[in-house]
Amino acid sequence: MTQTFDCIVLGVGGFGSGALYHLARRGVNVVGLEQFGVAHDRGSSSGETRIVRKAYFEHPDYVPLLLRAYELWTDLRAETSRELWDLCGLMLAGPAEGEAISGAHLATRLHHIPLEDVPLEQARTRFSAFRIPDDFSVVFEPEAGYLRVEQCVRSHIERAQALGAQLCTNEPVQAWETDGKTVKVRTEKEVYEAPRMVVTAGAWTSQILAELDIPLTVLRKLVYWFEVNKGEEKTAAGLPAFYFELPDGAFYGFPSIDGQTMKVAEHTGGFEAKNPSVLDRESRAADSRPVEQFVSAALPILKPKFQRHAACMYTISPDHHFIVDRHPAHENVIVGAGFSGHGFKFTSVLGEAFADLAIEGSTRLPIGFLSANRFQKES
Ligand SMILES: Cc1cc2nc3c(=O)[nH]c(=O)nc-3n(C[C@H](O)[C@H](O)[C@H](O)COP(=O)(O)OP(=O)(O)OC[C@H]3O[C@@H](n4cnc5c(N)ncnc54)[C@H](O)[C@@H]3O)c2cc1C
Known part of the structure; x- marks a missing residue:
């Protein structure tokens, strides 16, 4: 049987989850x-935390x-009464002319964002x-x-459902056409039809949108x-989030949430996953070594051997910037892809952009720099 939606x-x-919420909020x-x-x-979108x-x-x-x-995060927090975030601050450390510090200064200058320069000696005392x-x-x-990444996803979905959205889980899409x-979208169980579709398939985007012709890694x-x-639990819980740009890679982490452990990871590096459905989730020495070396050099309040780990995926676009646009060949299909390891914080606002694009065909949000046609090959 075919089910029909807007x-x-x-x-x-x-x-x-952001798209579902914003569409439902508009009565779609x-x-x-x-x-x-x-x-x-x-x-x-898992693993407790996102900067x-x-x-x-x-x-x-x-x-x-x-x-x-x-x-929008503030609104969602009020709607759900959940602690979706902790604005504990972020410490960036690196060379003055490096990408992180000089880029943060540029954004601050152009948009008047509060950012403190902390002289090194003061930083060593304060942090x-x-x-x-x-x-x-x-x-x-x-x-x-x-x-809190899972809480954010759950909150968007629960609110969307409360506003009338339908969610079908454990239902892989096998094919679609327009x-x-x-x-028209086919799953194992059903056929779904709608005048428009938003595709937010993460690491599976290249499988779903094979003809998009933008290489995603x-x-x-x-x-x-x-x-x-032992004895450092209070210190660990009171830290800001942090990001170090070092000559051998960028490392980041979070204050302790449980008082016992801290999450730390490497933003750079990573191995290509050919098939996201069969991801190797084991930690190998080549994965853990750089992070353990960072911890032992930079975070003496932690034991330098990791206690547990989790696996996740970045979907990298050719220029490491997002793709948020209508499908170049199908105006009624909206694409959100290539979030390149820094997208989660935008799931609220881009959920709103997807709803605008799906309903009105355009958005007042400034997403022009994320267009799909920036990758169009010269013929
Ligand atoms: C380790 C790690 C750290 C990160 N740190 C940060 C950070 O600090 N700050 C930040 O802002 N961002 C960060 N990011 C990036 C951010 O988490 C991602 O950009 C974002 O979560 C991507 O969301 P998504 O919706 O594209 O993918 P997903 O959340 O994976 O959603 C895609 C969904 O599509 C579903 N799907 C795919 N194919 C099908 C199909 N055929 N049928 C049905 N469903 C399908 C999948 O099951 C999945 O649920 C990090 C990412 C990782 C991995």
Whole structure:
């Protein structure tokens, strides 16, 4: 039997949950199709925490989107009465001319984001849990912190359902087609039809949108929890989030949430995953060694051997910036892809952009720099 809706969301992880919520909030009769469960750990939106910040060093054009993202996270928090985030601040440490510090300064200058320059000697006292290398610069962003990733996904979905959205879990999409007017999506159980569809399939995007012709690389990324040394529990719980740009890679982490462990990971590096459905989730020495070396050099309050780990995926676009646009060949199909390991904080605001694009065909949100046609080959 065919079920008919106003809009289909294919893939309800981070971005799909945001899209589902914003579509439902506008009264759209929407269905979300998800191959796994709610807030599952097989994709890219799991592992407790995600950094949220405004002094965006990757590119200052993201800042206006972040300002709206913060408003929407605040609204969602009020609607659900859940502690979706902890704005504990973010310490960035690295060379003054490196990507992180100079990029954060640029975003701050252009968009007047609060950012403190902390002289090294002061930083060593104020953030005494860290060993900060000589000749590093340190900045502190007081309005940054972290989002509780699974709580955010769950909250978007629960609110969407309360507003009338339908969610079908454990229902992998097998195929889809469109004649320009109607999108027809087939799963094992059903056929779904709608005049429009939002595709937010994360690491599976290249399988779902084979003809998109934008090379996306899926990287397997492992994150680690390290035990806090006895007596340091309070210090570990009171830290800001942190990001170190070192000559051999960028490493980041979070204050202790459970008082016993801290999550630390490497943003750089990672091995290509050919098939996201059969991801190797084991930690190998090549995965853990750089993170353990970082911990032993920079975080003496932690035991240097990791206690547990989790696996996740980055889906990297050719220029490491997102793709948020209508499908170049199908105007009624909206694509959110290539979030390149820094997307989660935007799932609120881009959920709103997906709803705009699906309902109105355009959005007032400044997403022009994320268009799909920037990758179009010259003929
Ligand atoms: C280790 C790690 C650390 C990160 N740190 C940060 C950070 O600090 N800050 C930040 O902002 N971002 C961070 N990111 C990036 C951020 O988490 C991702 O950009 C974001 O979660 C991607 O969301 P998504 O919706 O694209 O993917 P997902 O959440 O994986 O959602 C895609 C969904 O589509 C579903 N799907 C796919 N194919 C089908 C199909 N055929 N049928 C049905 N369903 C399907 C999948 O099951 C999945 O649920 C990090 C990512 C990782 C992996």
